[in-house]
Amino acid sequence: MSVAPAQDQVITAPARTRGITRRQALAAAVATGVGVGVVRILGGSMQHIAAPRTGTTMDWISPLKSESARVMQLLRRTSLGYTPTHLEAALSDGFSKTVDRLIETPPAEPPVLAAANTPGGRFPVAQLQQWWIDHMFTTSTPFAERMTLFWHGHFTSDYRKAADDTFMYWQNLTWRRMAMTDLRSMLMSVTTDPAMLRYLDLATSTGQSPNENYSRELMELFTMGAGNYTEADVREGAKALAGWQVPQPDSTATVVVDAKNNVTRKLPVYSSQKSGVFNPRRSYKGSVTFLGKTGPLDTQGVIDRILAQPATAPLIANKVVQHFVTARPSTGYIKNLGDTFRRSKYDMKTLMRAIFNSPEFVADQSYRSLVKSPTEFMVHTGRALGVSSFSKLVVGHGSGMGQSLFDPPDVNGWPNNEAWISSNTVVERVNFVTAAMGQVKGSLPSPSDGIHRHLDGVLSPQTASLLNQAADDRARWFILLASPEFQLK
Amino acid sequence: MTREVGINQLKRRDFLKAGLVFGAGASGLAAGYAAVPDAFARAVYAAKKEGMTNENILVMIQLAGGNDGLRTLVPLADPALHDLRPKLAGPMVSQALPLNSQYGLNHNLGGVKRLWDKGKVAIVQGVGYPNPTFSHFESIRIWETGDPTRRQVDGWLGRTLATNYDSNGHPLTGCACGATDAPGALRDLQATLTVIQNQKTFGFTGGTEVEAAVGALYKGTPGIYGALFDTAIATATETMATLRTSASTYQPMADYTDKVRLVYSSKNQLAAALQLAAELIVTGTGVKLLHVTLGGFDTHYTEINRHDDLMGYLDSAVSAFYQDLAAHNMADKVLIATWSEFGRRPKENASGGTDHGAAAPLLLIGDPVQGGLYGAEPSLTTLDNTGNLKYSVDFRSVYQEILSGHLGADAAKILGSSYDRVPFLKAPVAV
Numbered sequence: 001m002s003v004a005p006a007q008d009q010v011i012t013a014p015a016r017t018r019g020i021t022r023r024q025a026l027a028a029a030v031a032t033g034v035g036v037g038v039v040r041i042l043g044g045s046m047q048h049i050a051a052p053r054t055g056t057t058m059d060w061i062s063p064l065k066s067e068s069a070r071v072m073q074l075l076r077r078t079s080l081g082y083t084p085t086h087l088e089a090a091l092s093d094g095f096s097k098t099v100d101r102l103i104e105t106p107p108a109e110p111p112v113l114a115a116a117n118t119p120g121g122r123f124p125v126a127q128l129q130q131w132w133i134d135h136m137f138t139t140s141t142p143f144a145e146r147m148t149l150f151w152h153g154h155f156t157s158d159y160r161k162a163a164d165d166t167f168m169y170w171q172n173l174t175w176r177r178m179a180m181t182d183l184r185s186m187l188m189s190v191t192t193d194p195a196m197l198r199y200l201d202l203a204t205s206t207g208q209s210p211n212e213n214y215s216r217e218l219m220e221l222f223t224m225g226a227g228n229y230t231e232a233d234v235r236e237g238a239k240a241l242a243g244w245q246v247p248q249p250d251s252t253a254t255v256v257v258d259a260k261n262n263v264t265r266k267l268p269v270y271s272s273q274k275s276g277v278f279n280p281r282r283s284y285k286g287s288v289t290f291l292g293k294t295g296p297l298d299t300q301g302v303i304d305r306i307l308a309q310p311a312t313a314p315l316i317a318n319k320v321v322q323h324f325v326t327a328r329p330s331t332g333y334i335k336n337l338g339d340t341f342r343r344s345k346y347d348m349k350t351l352m353r354a355i356f357n358s359p360e361f362v363a364d365q366s367y368r369s370l371v372k373s374p375t376e377f378m379v380h381t382g383r384a385l386g387v388s389s390f391s392k393l394v395v396g397h398g399s400g401m402g403q404s405l406f407d408p409p410d411v412n413g414w415p416n417n418e419a420w421i422s423s424n425t426v427v428e429r430v431n432f433v434t435a436a437m438g439q440v441k442g443s444l445p446s447p448s449d450g451i452h453r454h455l456d457g458v459l460s461p462q463t464a465s466l467l468n469q470a471a472d473d474r475a476r477w478f479i480l481l482a483s484p485e486f487q488l489k
Numbered sequence: 490m491t492r493e494v495g496i497n498q499l500k501r502r503d504f505l506k507a508g509l510v511f512g513a514g515a516s517g518l519a520a521g522y523a524a525v526p527d528a529f530a531r532a533v534y535a536a537k538k539e540g541m542t543n544e545n546i547l548v549m550i551q552l553a554g555g556n557d558g559l560r561t562l563v564p565l566a567d568p569a570l571h572d573l574r575p576k577l578a579g580p581m582v583s584q585a586l587p588l589n590s591q592y593g594l595n596h597n598l599g600g601v602k603r604l605w606d607k608g609k610v611a612i613v614q615g616v617g618y619p620n621p622t623f624s625h626f627e628s629i630r631i632w633e634t635g636d637p638t639r640r641q642v643d644g645w646l647g648r649t650l651a652t653n654y655d656s657n658g659h660p661l662t663g664c665a666c667g668a669t670d671a672p673g674a675l676r677d678l679q680a681t682l683t684v685i686q687n688q689k690t691f692g693f694t695g696g697t698e699v700e701a702a703v704g705a706l707y708k709g710t711p712g713i714y715g716a717l718f719d720t721a722i723a724t725a726t727e728t729m730a731t732l733r734t735s736a737s738t739y740q741p742m743a744d745y746t747d748k749v750r751l752v753y754s755s756k757n758q759l760a761a762a763l764q765l766a767a768e769l770i771v772t773g774t775g776v777k778l779l780h781v782t783l784g785g786f787d788t789h790y791t792e793i794n795r796h797d798d799l800m801g802y803l804d805s806a807v808s809a810f811y812q813d814l815a816a817h818n819m820a821d822k823v824l825i826a827t828w829s830e831f832g833r834r835p836k837e838n839a840s841g842g843t844d845h846g847a848a849a850p851l852l853l854i855g856d857p858v859q860g861g862l863y864g865a866e867p868s869l870t871t872l873d874n875t876g877n878l879k880y881s882v883d884f885r886s887v888y889q890e891i892l893s894g895h896l897g898a899d900a901a902k903i904l905g906s907s908y909d910r911v912p913f914l915k916a917p918v919a920v
Contacts, residue, residue, distance in 0.1 A: 058711040201789045201840055209839030213789045216623070216845070226624045231875050234623070327713075368712050400686060402669035410553075410784075412626060415670070421717045422670045422684040423660070423725035427693060430703050434695040462708050482703060484710045484718045 060485075062364035063456045070095050070362045072456060076489040077324050078102055078356075079142040080149075080376055081383030084445070086142075087453055099356045103349050107144030107176050110135040113169055119253035120267030121166030125159045126395050128169055129405045133391040136379050147179035148172065149375060150323055152405070153413035155190045155222060157199040159406040167195035167246070168406050170273045183316065183346035187303045190222065192276035194246045200411070202244050203276070207284025210238035217411055218302075224311040229291060236288040240297040243283030247274035307346060314338035317351065325361050326369045327417040333360050368458075368488040371417045374401035376489070377429060381436050381481050384454050386445055393435055400428035420487075433481045437474060447476035455485045543897045543918060545857070546823045548766055548779045548810075549646065549674065550759075552803070554787030555625065556829035558849030558878070560796050562612055563593045569869035574837045577792060592862065597801035600808030601854065608860035609811075610852060611913035613887055615867045617848035617880025621831060625787070625845070628830035633673035635885055635904050645888055645903060646778050647677025653898045654777055660724035661731055663778045664769060667762025672780045681720055683728045688736070688765050692729050700726060735772035742816030743809035759783045760806040767810055771817040777896070786829060790840035803827075807854060815856075824895045824914075825854040826887070835869055836876055847873065848880035851887055857895055859915045886911050894918055 063069035071090050075082045075098075082090075090098045113131045115123040136145045152175060159168045171193050178186045190196055191214070197203035200218075205211035215237035219229045229237075249268030257265045278299075287295045291305045306312060317337035321329045337354055344350035355361060372380060378397060382390035398404045402425050403414055451457055451467070459467070463483045470476045480486060560577070563585040564570055571578045585593030586602045594602050604610050618637045622628050631637050635645035643651070650663045663682035665671040671684045685691050693699045707722035709715070747758040762781040769776040783803060788796050807825060814820040832849025848867050867878035886908040892900035894917030901907045 058709075058715075060712045201842075204790055204840035206839045211789055211838050211840050211842070212844045213787075220624055220626075226622070226627050231623060368714075371714060400669065400690070410625070418714060418717055419670050421714060421721050423721045423728060424669050424684045424686045424691065426707075426718060426721040427691065427725045428669075430699065431694045434693070434699060460709070460711055462706055462710070466702060466706055478699075479702065479706065483706055484712075484715065487718070488712070488714065 060368045060458055062367035063458055064362045064364055064367055067095060069456050071098060072453065073362065073367070073489070074098060074102075074356065076380075076454075077370065078146050080136050080146050081380035082142070082453075083383055083386065084449070084453065095362075096357075099353065102143040102356070103180065103353055105141050105143070107148075107179065108139050108141045110139070110173075110176075116166045116169045117269070118166065119255050119269050120265075121164035121168070122255070122257075122267065123165050125165055125168070125406055128159070128165050128172075129395045129398075130391045131169075132172060132405060133375075133379065133394045136375075137382060137388040137390060144176055144179060146376075148176040149373075150320070151175045151179055153408065154319060155186075155193075155196070156408045156411060156413040157193075157195045157406075158408055159195075162195040162198045164195070164198070164268075165406075166270060167193075167198065171195040172406075173273060174275075180348045180352070182348065183312070184303060184307055186348075187218075187222070187306075188300065189275070191218070191241070191299055191303070192244055192278075194274070194276055197244055197246055197276045202241060203246050205238060205242040205244075206282045207239055207242045210235070210242050210284070212238045214238070215241055219306065221412055223306050223315065224309055225315045228309065228311040232289070233291055236290045237302055239284040239286075240288050240290060240302050241299055243278050243280060244276045244299070245279050245282070247277050310342075313342040313346070316346075317341055317355075320351065320355060321360075322416055323370070324355055325358075326366045328369070329360070333358070368485070370489045371420045372487055372489050373414065373416065373420060374398050374403035374425075374429075375405065377401070377487060378432060378436075380454075380486070381433065384445075384450060384481065385436065385440055385477065387440060390436070390439070393432070393439060397428065397432045397435065401425045401432070426487075429487065430482045433478060436481070437478055444473050444477055447473050447480060450477065450480050455480065455483070459483075459485060544822055545895050545897070545918075546770055546777055546779070546819075547646075547891060547896060548763075548781070548823060548825045550803070550807070550825065550827045551672065551674075551780065551782040552786050552799075552827055552829040553629075553782050553784040554829075555628075555831045555833055555845055556786045556827075556849060557788060557792065557796055557843060558832035558846075559835065560792070561595055561598075561800065561852075562588075562614065562850045563595065564591065564866065564869065565593050566591055567869050570835075573835045573869060574843075576841055577837050577843075580793065588862070591866075595797065595800040597797050598804045600804045601852065604808075604811060604854060605860060609856060609858055610854050610860050611858045612862050613851045613853070613882055613911055613913065614862060614864040615848045615878065615881035616851050616864065616884050616887060617831070617878075617882075618884055619880075621847040621877070621880075623831065623845040623847075623875070625830055630673060632828055632830055632884060633676075635888055641905075643677040644672070644674040646674045646780065647680045647682075648903045649892060649896065649898055650675065650680035650682065650778060651677040652903065653896070659775055660727055661769060661774045661776050663780075664766075664776055665780045666765040666769075667758060667781055672782065675778065675780055681724055683724050685728065685732075685765060687761065688732055688768070691725075691732065700729070731774050732768075735768055735774055739768040739772050741767065741813055743813040745806070745809045745813075747806075759802060760809060763806050763810040764813070767813045767817075770814065770823060771819050788833065788842045789838065789844060790842040792837075792842040811854065821856040823855050824857050824891065825852075826891060827852045828884075832878060834876060835872060835878060847875075847877035849878070851884075853887075853913050857914055857916070859913055861913075863911050863913055882911060883908055887913075890914060890917070 064073065068091055074095060075087065075090055115127050139145055157168065157171055159165055162168050174189055174193055178189050200214035201211045202214040212234050216234045220226050250271045251269045252266045253269050254264050255267050257263050288297050290297055290302065291309060314334050318329060318334045321334065337351065340354045341351040360366060375398065378394040382388065402420060408414055463479065463485060466479045467476055470479055560581050563581050565582055565585060565587060584596035586596055586598065587593040588605060601610055618631065630639065633644045634641040646663065654662045660681045660683045663675050663680060665675060665684045667686060668684055669686050671682055675682050703722055704726055707719050710718045741764060745760040745764040747760040759781060766779045766781065785799055811820065814823050828851060829849060831846050833843035833846040837843050865881040867881060873879050885904050888904060889900040889908045890911050890913060892898045892903055894914040897918040
């Protein structure tokens with residue numbers, strides 16, 4: 001594969017573009033595109049602007065006036081990549097109908113993970129990661145996976161501390177099922193989730209000696225945000241929440257955990273998915289003063305009192321917007337979305353519909369204003385190349401780009417957007433493309449179609465120039481996938 | 490939990506608060522294209538030469554998650570400790586390595602103890618700041634920016650880089666080793682820096698052809714992320730070239746074995762990260778400010794084994810690092826300092842662990858150090874109203890001594906104010 005720029009490149013002026021077809025414009029972009037600031041080709045018009053002093057003073061020219069570009073942006077942000085078939089279906093449905101379908105289609109359940117029967121959940125986390133990524137590639141409801149990934153970063157847990165990969169598997173199933181329900185019931189599921197009980201230590205907290213970890217993060221990271229509660233609220237909340245434990249196993253199995261020294265351990269075996277159990281003997285019996293009110297309080301009461309505060313709705317709205325719309329929302333936009341969310345009794349369908357249908361979602365400023373997370377980038381790559389047996393490769397490459405599923409950097413989950421860009425991560429993204437291209441043995445889809453479907457035909461002069469000089473389709477695909485354009489959504 | 494915060498990671502609240510990145514773009518967008526405000530672009534194009542400093546080097550080790558100060562520097566003779574920690578106190582006192590009749594180091598800090606005996610370890614007790622927050626993320630940000638009022642956005646080391654070193658074209662001046670994104674302490678839009686997770690795999694697997702193509706691809710990239718992308722690639726390729734040279738000349742003179750059994754959330758291999766730091770230092774790459782992170786200090790539960798493991802892990806990595814620097818005759822240039830967002834609650838919880846706390850000791854290690862104990866021990870009986878240790882030394886006093894005394898930088902300018910000195914340096918640079 002030859003991807004280096006040719007030495008004897010000929011710089012040509014942009015072609016005249018008035019009245020040409022989209023296909024011709026695309027071809028023109030690939031053929032020329034040198035010496036212009038940013039090329040925009042869509043809807044039959046190719047526009048170019050004066051050469052920049054430096055490229056960094058220019059923005060991408062938004063193609064979002066066109067319905068098809070809006071649909072492609074919608075899919076790019078909601079679907080973990082798409083095949084030509086997915087795209088054709090969405091383009092034929094149009095933007096509004098596609099929004100409806102995304103929101104109203106119930107999530108397809110992933111196949112059962114056989115390893116989840118392993119006593120104590122002692123199976124390699126890579127199996128769990130691969131199982132999820134396989135499902136991302138093959139599911140009929142990719143939006144459900146995108147939302148599950150979102151919640152995995154928000155209500156995050158780490159397989160190391162959960163110390164039972166079956167619990168992590170259950171959490172993934174639960175997050176998928178609850179992803180588009182309402183925050184009130186979601187928070188109950190989250191609080192009593194076995195992996196979460198372990199991860200934030202609620203499982204070991206008692207009314208007599210409460211552990212503050214879950215109480216604090218429930219308010220700081222999951223709902224209200226720092227500054228909206230006091231340290232006394234953290235302590236009192238910890239009392240009120242104490243009493244939950246991981247579920248009792250259906251049986252135990254004696255397993256050799258250290259063959260050399262012949263050490264065996266009795267490990268729990270579960271025949272079906274379970275949530276945490278409340279043990280009143282470990283709970284706090286007195287009254288607590290929490291978020292301004294005093295009296296006896298149970299877990300549902302804690303959640304309801306949190307949801308009665310105004311801080312939660314904008315926090316959730318802002319987080320969703322950072323992932324789906326823009327890294328820099330206006331306060332007015334967040335306030336409006338938060339109000340809508342709260343009025344709907346924290347209904348996720350209402351919030352997501354309001355976001356996708358907001359003018360901000362398709363505003364020119366939102367074009368390429370988000371950076372694909374490593375998982376999105378890798379699954380997009382596989383889908384764009386039309387392969388689905390990519391999961392091993394994806395599992396192996398996530399950590400260098402900063403994202404290993406079920407293994408978040410901390411309780412705040414993964415950072416987003418500009419945090420995905422560093423000298424280490426961008427090199428790793430390129431290396432993933434190298435590895436991915438190495439796995440594609442057969443014929444490749446047309447790069448011109450790829451440029452249209454995945455980059456909207458909006459290319460930087462550099463990308464256009466390199467595509468123009470590339471020796472063959474493999475080199476063109478390499479450039480397309482390794483380009484800055486493809487890292488954005 | 491751990492926190493490996495990113496330089497490029499302008500946190501959500503930073504965006505909202507500062508509105509710093511994009512404010513000027515709207516009118517341009519209306520015209521069909523945007524003049525992107527060059528907040529990111531400045532990272533690429535700005536060059537600073539104002540306050541070139543000396544040849545000294547700083548290595549900051551973040552103990553992420555909130556390190557338990559009472560298990561690091563153990564009060565040996567205070568009966569209150571046993572009342573507060575009936576489960577945890579016994580073994581930690583009986584096994585500690587005594588420094589004097591009052592204090593001992595955690596029993597797994599044997600290598601640090603040997604350096605202490607040679608006068609190369611300073612311990613500043615009771616370090617904290619007024620009105621402490623118990624949020625990991627807020628407190629990390631306060632330590633990273635050096636600003637408890639939370640107005641400052643840039644990291645204190647990033648500001649040092651931006652105002653004192655010409656990092657333009659020398660991306661290795663600041664380096665985060667063993668990470669995929671840069672820590673907030675090094676973040677400043679006017680400072681370029683390198684992030685290297687693992688130097689053995691840091692390179693383009695597609696070879697020089699891919700390197701050349703990607704170099705051409707990531708030039709003048711449009712959009713709000715354009716400069717970040719271009720800087721990342723330019724920095725990476727330049728660093729790869731430097732590493733190719735340094736790797737061929739560097740011979741480690743110490744055993745940097747990372748323990749196989751990583752404790753929970755210790756995702757980065759500290760010894761490997763410090764070995765990379767040593768390589769960059771001894772091969773004369775021009776590196777000045779390095780940052781490494783060891784996570785896993787959020788010991789809310791079963792703290793005894795977990796914290797002891799972490800101490801041992803820190804000890805072996807730091808000992809190897811010092812030994813390596815000394816063997817390469819670079820030990821006199823390098824100051825090693827630990828930091829953590831907070832200490833832990835003096836009173837233990839039901840899970841056999843401790844919740845988020847406040848003041849804690851910091852370790853400063855190396856030949857530039859004047860060994861001994863500094864600051865004042867926080868009282869175990871007069872706690873603050875959250876049941877936490879009161880601080881006696883503002884963390885910015887430690888920063889100030891590092892900046893002015895070791896790096897020869899204008900500390901008051903970087904920190905925005907002057908603080909009481911903590912004289913832990915043998916021969917502080919006169920500024």
